[in-house]
Amino acid sequence: MSRTDTSTPAPPGATPTSGGKAGDLVRRHPLVAFFTLALGLSWLAWLPWILSDNGVGLLPFSFPEVLGSTQITGMLFGAYLGPLGAAFVVTALTGGRAGLRVWVGRLLRWRVPGRWxxxxxLAVPTAVLALGAVAAGGDVRGPTLSAVALYVPMLAFQMLTTGLAEEPGWRDFALPPLQDRFGPLGAAAILGPLWGVWHLPLFFTEWGSWPEVTVLDAVVFVAFSAMFNVVVMWLFNRSGQSLPVVMLFHVSVNSTVSVFWAEMFPTVDGAVHVLLVGATIAAAATVALTRGRLGLPRSTPLLGARAPRAGAVTG
Incomplete structure (x- = not known):
């Protein structure tokens, strides 16, 4: 399959679901279908929250608060519906049961070396707190005991929400076929920005600190997503495509910032601006040290076609 070929063959032995004309279109352009559904379904589901009093205020109602925020009631369903739902639908249509087994298999791949x-x-919280300390110029406050006690429950909660909603789509479904077709760097150039863009409507809600948010904040977030994705890709490849490890890596950043940042670095505004600097340095180092492979095994060609593995999820 050439790099310009927009079709992706079903894995050997797969029995794709019919789905009529729409199913045929998805099978011809599975990656396009996934990204369209992932963004479109989430954005559509988030629209009432965005337009409510919790967002821009065009609709005269509010979403109920859970744990002091409306994010669970306003955002979570759309987050699950988009990347997770799109990955399930497209995998079922293109790969059938064989494809779904591989897709779910990465989600259940817990048995990997402990270093990952x-x-x-450990490495993620250490790096995030070190960046905060540098940005604060040494003006660092110690975390309260309540914050320390909250960290592990927050991490577990984020695994079931953010991690489960996003990673089975972005990394589990989309990343392997993107790397097959465009190589690691090409895949990073596509997946990272799209992952960031998926979040953009949320800047019109309390998630994005509306109405104090600026265009620069959104641009910085997309740039951070693109840089952070490079490091996530490296971990995905090096850990044998383990979704639990990738999910923990992702939500470790979220949980560390949510629990510790405001308490420890009260003089530092805009954590994502600081994280962008750190993610850019980490991404550049990852690209340089791996010579652009981002952890992809040496036996894997960087570009061009590879014969699909039996039961592999194609996208």
């Missing part, structure tokens, strides 16, 4: 869990659980 150490990277996700």
């Amino acid at each position: 869990y150490a990277v996700a659980l």
